[in-house]
Every structure is written in C-alpha cells, then in structure tokens.
Amino acid sequence: MKSFRVRELKSTDNEALLAFEIHNREWFESHIDARDPSFYSLQGVADHIECYLSDFAIGAWHPFVIEDSRQKIVGRANLKSINSPKRSAQVGYRIDQHACGQGLATLALRHLIHEAQMRWELKQLVAYVYQENVGSRKVLGRCGFSLEQLSCNEKAGEECRFVLSI
Numbered sequence: 001m002k003s004f005r006v007r008e009l010k011s012t013d014n015e016a017l018l019a020f021e022i023h024n025r026e027w028f029e030s031h032i033d034a035r036d037p038s039f040y041s042l043q044g045v046a047d048h049i050e051c052y053l054s055d056f057a058i059g060a061w062h063p064f065v066i067e068d069s070r071q072k073i074v075g076r077a078n079l080k081s082i083n084s085p086k087r088s089a090q091v092g093y094r095i096d097q098h099a100c101g102q103g104l105a106t107l108a109l110r111h112l113i114h115e116a117q118m119r120w121e122l123k124q125l126v127a128y129v130y131q132e133n134v135g136s137r138k139v140l141g142r143c144g145f146s147l148e149q150l151s152c153n154e155k156a157g158e159e160c161r162f163v164l165s166i
C-alpha cells in the first residue's frame with residue numbers, strides 16, 4: 001500500500017475537506033444519505049468542522065481524516081454518538097472514489113476500533129449500512145463486525161445494523 005495516515009480532523013482542514021467532499025459528492029450520494037446543500041461552501045464546512053470539534057471536546061465524537069503522502073485528504077472516519085455510560089458508539093467512514101480498493105476503509109475502521117478501545121474504553125461499536133453497499137459490508141466483516149439478522153431484511157434501500165463487541 002502507498003503511504004497513508006489517519007489523523008484527527010483539525011480546524012484548519014476547511015479547504016482540503018471541502019475539496020474532498022465536492023469531488024466525491026455524487027459518489028457518496030450513491031451510497032449514503034446526501035448532505036444538506038448548504039454544507040458545500042467554505043462556511044458550511046467551517047461550521048461542520050466546528051460542530052465536530054466541539055462534540056469531540058465533550059467526548060461525544062472523535063473525527064479523523066485519512067491523508068496521502070502529499071497531505072491530500074482521501075478519506076474520513078468518525079466515532080459518532082459516543083455514549084460513555086453505555087460504553088458504545090457508532091462508526092462511519094467514506095473514501096475518495098479514486099482511492100478505493102486499496103484497503104483504506106479497512107485501515108480507517110481498524111483505527112476507529114483501536115481508539116474506541118484504548119482512548120474511550122468502549123465495549124460495543126455499531127454501523128448502519130445500506131443492504132446493497134457490498135464494499136462497506138466487506139470492510140465491516142473483515143474487521144469483525146457481525147450482521148444483526150433481525151434488523152436486516154433483504155430489500156434494497158434498507159439499512160442493516162452491524163455490531164462489534166470489543
């Protein structure tokens with residue numbers, strides 16, 4: 001694999017993050033829910049980052065980006081809705097269309113699992129994935145997540161719940 005690293009989101013990421021999100025907007029919208037159109041501006045992304053970083057400060061969210069060797073953002077991964085009393089959180093990730101198929105989502109999810117264990121001392125991670133998102137389901141399976149059968153009917157357009165006990 002080329003050289004990539006996962007690092008925390010920073011307040012100075014506005015321009016790089018906007019470029020990443022605009023460049024991949026159609027790709028993401030074909031797999032996951034669309035963002036509000038107001039997100040796609042420097043102010044929109046600045047507000048988004050501020051919100052994520054203030055949630056990080058209160059221990060509710062842990063946002064990361066994946067960078068290539070030229071410091072270009074090629075992916076994002078988040079521990080979301082961290083619930084310390086329940087010791088659980090959700091995971092989410094998205095990878096630049098042109099950087100897919102190199103193991104980056106797997107790298108990012110393994111990083112989230114490590115942080116969930118070591119920093120947040122969580123016991124359970126949950127992911128919601130559309131039935132037809134084969135790539136994401138493969139990443140989750142590879143990282144040890146199991147499909148909760150009851151939550152997943154076989155209709156396209158339906159979300160499935162995957163769980164990892166750690």
Ligand SMILES: CC(C)(COP(=O)(O)OP(=O)(O)OC[C@H]1O[C@@H](n2cnc3c(N)ncnc32)[C@H](O)[C@@H]1OP(=O)(O)O)[C@@H](O)C(=O)NCCC(=O)NCCS
Binds near residue numbers: 094101107128
């Ligand atoms: C899903 C996604 C995160 C995968 O990222 P990635 O960096 O390509 O993932 P990885 O390379 O770690 O692994 C993906 C695996 O799925 C496989 N895969 C991807 N699409 C596939 C498809 N349509 N059918 C079969 N296998 C597929 C890849 O070949 C790879 O397996 P391999 O390593 O054995 O070859 C990326 O496609 C993405 O960002 N999609 C849009 C946003 C999204 O869906 N996020 C997840 C929401 S739950």
